[in-house]
Amino acid sequence: MGISKWDWETGQKTVVESLSPIEGHGWQEEPYVSPDGETVAAIVQVDEGVFSVRTNDTVWENTFDKIWGLKFSPDGRLTAICQQDMEWVLVVDGEPMGETTDYIWETKFSEDGSVIATMYKGMERYGVCVDGEPWEELFENVNQYTLSADGAHAAGVAQVQSLGQADIEGFKKGIYTVVVDGVRWPNKYLNVWGPAFDATGEHVAAQVRPSVHAYTIAVDDKPWAATYGQVWEPIFHPKDGSVVAPVRVAGKWGVAKDGNILWEPRYAQCLYLQYGKPGNKLWAVVAPSYGEFTVACDNAAWDVTFPVVTDLVVSPDGTRAAAIGNEDNTNFRIVVDGKAWDGVYDMAWPATFCPGGKNVAAMVEKDGKRIILVNGKPFERSFDMAWPPIFSEDGAKVLIRAIENNSYVRIVADVARF
Amino acid sequence: MSRIADRKVADPGLANGVASLTPEKIEKVVNQVLKGETGAKLKVYQETCMRCGLCSQGCHFYMSHDFDPSYSPVNKATETMYELMNKKGKVTPDQIYLMAQMAFTECNLCKRCAHYCPIGIDTGYIMSMVRRICYMLDVVPQYIRDTSHSHASTMNQMWVKDDEWIDSLQWQEDEARDEFPDLRIPLDKEGADVYYSVIAPEPKFRTQLIYQAAAIMHAAGVDYTMPSEPGWDNSDMCMFVGDYENMGRLKRAHFESAQKLRVKRIVMGECGHAFRSVYDMGNRWLGYKNSPVPIVHAIEFYWELIQQGKIKITHKYEKPVTIQDPCNVMRGRGLMDKLREVVHFLCEEVVEMIPNREHNYCCCAGGGVINCGPPFKNTRMEGNRIKAEQLKATGVHDVVIPCHNCHGGLEDIIGYYDLGMHGKFIGDIIYELMEKPEL
């Protein structure tokens, strides 16, 4: 993703001196920053009913009737969903990408950011639009779309059969299936949820409801023989093509692999399965007992539990993991390798491992101030606003993007300084 | 005493479901649910219920039908769940039809009878489990079943497509800017204090409620956001259908959408049942003891804003009003004092219905009964004469109703009994009275 090409010289630079709205602007909305921290952007009202995007101290030349969904791609391009004359288009770095249409939403990127996609609606038909090109075949409805890692493929859940008002029998015959690059799977299901690609982008797995009370996983339209009380998101093994998913059996959750039980169902909850890159270990958030959540690795749960656990992050080599524990959205803790860091916070963002997996960083919030933590230790000062930290490739430095005293600053700090 | 068999209502969902049942299938499914999903709670209820009948007066159906014992909570439990337990599931498809009708349309799961049972039997829970069995037998009234299908497919109750949701918000934002030029409905604003959630009928039919909420948020200077992606609908008909699998899926989507936006809490509009779904049913199915993200009901939220002096009104509402106490936020969350403080802040004169607070009578629409649709409208109208009498006795014309279901239910009753009254959300009144910019 070109991280190595970013400016990694230790120190601080003020990118934008004053974040106050530029003179003449009616208002300026909340700021977004580029991954490399060199650009801060916000939607601005330049005149009544006229909007544009401010990037650092400049403003896009083009203006629009409406703008929303500002997002930076991983490669640093700034995208916004813009409306002009009742038509919508994705605007990338100030220039429209593709033709305008009735509606677009849900901008997504390939891992490296080279491919940009949105949901697309034209003439009441739905599909995915990749780099400005909508699918050739559109559907009555498409949702829950996803992009493959390289962005070469897109899949979603499509309604392939119309349904009359309150037609419950029609629904039970199945009206949904998966569409990959605009081509539908032959089978229909009562429901389909969360299609997911494998690492190559060649295969798709999804949660399906083949009959009213049965739930299972279908891989490339082939449902597992076994069905369950409920299933959650399947994931592919990064190498061998096998698929695992949390499954519910007799009121307890476990994990099934290719239709066979892998983790015997014994949890009150099990979700967010993840492998590291080598696929050596399988991680999940689990609840060993009612109301007590933690992380499990290969079916062995950590001892520490919280009322809520979210944002499981696995180190690149798959041997370490971090997660956020909290008490019903208060008293947030960062938990790494089964141990909670000391601090207790009002909010926390997902932790990140450095590429080597040795260091862990995260952003948290306490008393309205954003704090950057590395291995549990806070950066020397906190900020009015900040974004999650990013490690340099060698893991020795961390990029901090923050706002203090109404200035947007970009800080490169040595990990050793924490 | 009337009999449920004498008041059988034709419904395709019930009829088609029953048509494909065999006694063997019924027996198997009933025992599966009883053994697999119920435990000591139900067993003890069945065993210790002394059949004393004290619960009867707790039920608005019983009161409205001239004390017809067929409608007493204990009778409903006896004719459905206790029968299934005693017979170990050996009942006929016809009986299942009647049990389903009783469980889905003659009990609002309002739990008022809990105030009447000395032993503490939760008839609402018992009837929910009857519904669960009926759902597992595929015997569910058509209209509510359809909403649960919508929930499972779109994560909202009304088949609202992803773009239609965003479009509705942007439309309301546009409309509101005529009145409040710098008003925003901030989408996906990470780290906001408040995540505002609504139910799908709002973008579908009652967009003025979104408008009003946005106006109030704007005037009060609340740091809030609304999500652009599914999860925005807090309603949950899967819960009332007995489709717990998708109730869990739905609540996951709701909670996760708030967690993803790193908000402090969810504020929900004036809805009752959604509240039940987040603190009582959905969260528990997912294994969470409480709501993983705190959910603040509009009543409480408005109360806070008033306490903090953030809602400024030009004058008080002059006509006398009465207050409908919605079950799911009174018996469900104890918001009766806050509701009264809010209404007294806004209105000159309040005439209470009797009984009130947690002893209120249900609107007869809740528990998914209104969602069972037109075939059962009469069930609701005749089943809540007591509410009509209660309303009439206040002698006022305006009813403050901080719940969508209660709104639908009371408006129907007001029409049916020709009471000449009108329901208002708190948001309606605040919006009407609040200081607005001079244009």
Added chain:
Amino acid sequence: MTEFYVFVSGPLAWIAWGFFIIGSIYRLVSMYALAKAKDGSSLAYMSLPYSLRSILNWLIPFNTMGWKSDPLMTVATFLFHIGFLLVAVFLGAHAVLWDTAFGISIPSLPGGFGDAVSFVVIAACAVFAYRRLALPHVKGVTRPKDWFSLILVALPFVTGVLAYHQVGPVLLMTTLHVLAGELLLALIPFTRLSHALFALLTRSYMGSEFGAVRHAKDW
């Protein structure tokens, strides 16, 4: 007859107590095990303060919606339960048994008062029976089980009063009374009367849910 009385008031009494105690323990333990296995999402909310709050409020006559809704039933059930406990435990003749059988010395009711209370309990049972026969919302849900337990609790009182007032052969009446008492004791865990074991728990659970989760009264 005397031998039979000796058997009834001796070994059979121990057997009845055995049924009651072991049966009660068995019922409570197995129910708790079932609750732990199946009702985790209910057990998790049990709260002692809110349990007590609920129990106390329901111990006050006419304090709850239920008690207010049916004054005759409320008076009857309070008198019945208080009377039942008073007579069963503190009646003069029973106090003697506590002493001889368990070596526990407890105060006893004056004879006339105990007699009066027994009549009150019988009258309360008559109210229960009247409700089951005459009130449609009670009659409709009354099953043989309900009659059985009502007869089961009424019998010791009826026979007791007869024996005390020496109506009929005293020894026979006394034997019948002891038998009826033992039958009642032994069957408490296995009939509707098991509410004696479970009602506090169901009340506590409802109190906990309403108090801790719902923030509302459950009365």
